[in-house]
Every structure is written in C-alpha cells, then in structure tokens.
Amino acid sequence: MYTLAIDQSTSATKLMLFDESERLCHRVTLEHTQYYPQPGWVEHDAEEIMQNIFRGAAQLLRESGVSEKEVQSVALTNQRETVVVWEASSGRPIYRAVVWQCQRGARICAELRELGCTGMVQSKTGLLIDPYFSASGVKWILDNVAGAREKAEAGLLRMGTMDAWMIWQLTGGRVHACDRTNASRTMLYNIHTLDWDDELLALMGIPRSMMPEVRCCDEVYGKTTFNGLFSHELPIAGVLGDSHGALVGQVCFSEGLGKATYGTGSSVMVNIGREVRQAPPGLVTSVGFAAQGQTWYAFEGNIHCTGATIKWMVDDLELIASSAESEALAVSVPDNGGVFFVPAFAGLGAPWWQSDARAVICGMSRGTRKAHVVRAALEAIAYQVRDLADLMTRQAGISLKELRVDGGPAKNRFLMQFQADMLNAAVNVSPIAEASALGAVLMNSLAMKRRSSLEEISALRRSSEIISPKMSEEERNKLYAAWLKAVRGTIDLSRELA
16 A cells, blocks of 8 residues: 655655555655746746646556555645635635745845844744745735725635645645644744634735644644546545655654755754753744654755756856756865855745845956856855754753755755765765655555554664764855855845845
8 A cells, every 4th residue: 555645846846656655655746837037036836736626637547557446645845835725616816826935025024124123923933923924925915906805805715835725725625724733834823823824814914714724743634536536535635735744754743853854945044952942043834744643843954946956057158058967076186276155046045035135256356267156056055054053052951963954955965965074974875865755655644544653664764874063163164254255245235236
C-alpha cells in the first residue's frame, strides 16, 4: 500500500508515492508559470496548479505501474504564505494567488508599522509585519479587485494558504480547512490561543467568514477521488507547510534540534519546545508542528532567494545550462576572486528584513569570469544561512552542534562543504531530498494509525551523510566579514536609489 504525497512548492508541484516504510518510490514533477505583472510582484495561477495536481497524479500512477487500488491516502505539504481568495459557490479564484515573494503589500505593512502595530502583531502571531506573510496579500485583493470586499462582507468568499486551497478543490468544496503551521504564517493567527485573531482580522479588514478551520497536522481532513481518478475515496491526512514538513522529516522533535531547507528560498528552523517564546530580533516564532493533541513551536528565519538565484542564472541570465553545472564551475576556480553576490531579488529576509533591497553583484574586476559569479551565488546561500544560525546561537542561547539539511541544493557538494565551513559545524545531509514530503507522510502515518507515536517515528530516522568543516578560522572570518560588508552596502545603495 502507498501514500500519495503532494508537495506543492513555489516553482513546481511534485507528486510522490511512499511505501508503508515511508520510503520514496516514485516521483513526478510539473512546473507552473511564474507571473511578474510589476517589478516586485509575483503571482501564481491557482487553477493551473490544481490542473497539474490532477494531471500529475494520473502520470504518477501510469509511470510507476502502481494500481490505483494500492494507494491508501494522500498527504499534503505546500509553499507557505502564498494565498488564494476564491468564490465559495464556484470555487473559482477571484484573482491569481499572491506569492510569498510578492512585495505588493509593502505599503500596507509600512502603514501598519506607522500606526504602531509592530508590538501587538508580534506578541500575538510571533511574526514581524512584512509582505512576506499572507495578510497584506489578502487585504490587497479585497481592496483592489472589483466587488471583492462587498462579496467578502456578504460571506461569499473564502481565503486560504495553498493547503486550504488544495483541500477545498480535492474535496469538491466540502472541506475548508488548513493546518496550524500554515495558519501561523498568515499574520492573522494567534499562536497563544491557536485561533484566528479577531483584532488582527479587523485591522486587515478580513471577515472571519473567509477563514478556514484550523486543525492539527496529524488529522484526517477529508476525502478525495482526484476527480474520479481513483475508484475509492482517499483520506487526506497529514498536512503542514513545507518548512515544517522538513522539520518533521528531519525528525527534529526535541528542543534545540534544527534544520535548513534549501529551496526557491530557504528556511532555517529550530524546535524550541511546547511553550511560546519571543524570538530574538530578526527572527520569528511559528508553530513548528502540531501532533497527538500537542503543539511544538519553532524559531525561524527565512531567506527569500537561494535556489531562486541559481534558477535566475539558468533561465533568465542564461549563464549556465542547468543548476547541476553550478558545482563544476564553482570548483573550477580556487576562490570567488573577490566577487560577492547579494541576491536580494525580492528584498532581504531575516535577519535584515529590508523589503526594498535589490540584488547586487560586487567586487568584480577585469579578471572576473563566469565561474567567479556562479561560485559567489552558491557562497551567498551559505552566508545567508550563517546569518540566521549566528543570530539563533548568539541571541537565543541555542548551541548549534549540527545542522540537518535537505532540498535540491543539498546535493551540491561544494555548497554543503562551504556551508559547514561557514558555520564551523557539521552539516548532516538528509538521505532524502524530499524531506518536506516525508514530514507530511510521517504525519499521515500518525493519522492513519501506521505509527503510534513520535518516539516510534524517531527510531526510524535513517543514516545521513555528515560533512565536517575544513576551513581555517582566519579564512572563515575574512570571508564572512566581506559578506557582511557587501550586504550593508546593498542596503545603503537601495536606500539611495529609492
């Protein structure tokens, strides 16, 4: 018997089959269109994503040779913060999905900060006021789409992060629900009361009738046949945001265990236990995961552009033919040649939180080659992760003994070695790149009673490759100091050009 896992990420949707031992057996990936209607704006077509899910599920069965009768249930993990608003009657979006990278809410957030709402928002949600989170995207839609606010106030509209959107569509509109991890990334959810916050909803002008029911990660949410693809109804069980999925997939169930997920952006997250704690400046507190009737919290920092930087060099700059080529180019030169790449394509996330910053490549000379720029882009990923790790260890009092890593870029040996060197700590590479999907499947195993406890799941963690640091302290400090100088220069330049 198999679990069908859907990993609906920023650039693509992956559909996977996991066996009863939670081992990945088959995978299909379907990319969707990225829309950039204005500088700094990013949108997705939510209906295109659902079409890919239905098409991908059929392709997965066809290519794997697995009978539809052998599939037992569905697990979901998703890009977080990206938000959809749709009509309750038709299930049709009234606007494209506003993606987490989108900066259209920057003015809304600036007005909230000017009103003195920063402390209130952070105390309730654990988050900073930033367009990265869902609330400003929903408010923008209601304020700018003709008739949207009137429909919302009449109870005719629904909103949700991508998990809620998928569940609604998979169940034919019978279930409007999301999980606690995704809810905690909206800037509308009170992480103390574990409910939507009426004061925040009123502040953003969002009627409560639009909001999904919030559930634990290890629950059964509803049933689906994938538009008749399956002859029997599959329970949808095991739902959580992708970064939280990786926290679970990396078995970070104990306080102090942390992980880094390398994707379009990257998330560094550490489990802080079952009590809410205020994050140090530049970080946020989120629900880490919720299972077996209990909620674990996490400190988190989010980097806007990591894998997206490599994709930009491949697709837009055409500097390299594929992401795999980046490793060979990086090691073809002995160092970065003094080149530093600050990939602030969608502003700078934690710990800088400069939404108006823009990308900069600096330090180039006449001797700079393509390899230096590519190497600098890879190094920038590791520098940004260190920015967050330093903040956690220095201000949160958490000792970083090991960083558990996953995601496509974790296959890049140059990047992983440079990451260990920058952190001066071991990097433990997950044996499965799809840690987010694995986390959803593990929550599914609890919901479907294949596993009985987190302790049983912990005992299943498979061995990983461990990469130890090799760089001298002198070289590490020199490189990191130059990186910080480049970041500060980028912020200063962006302010001058604003």
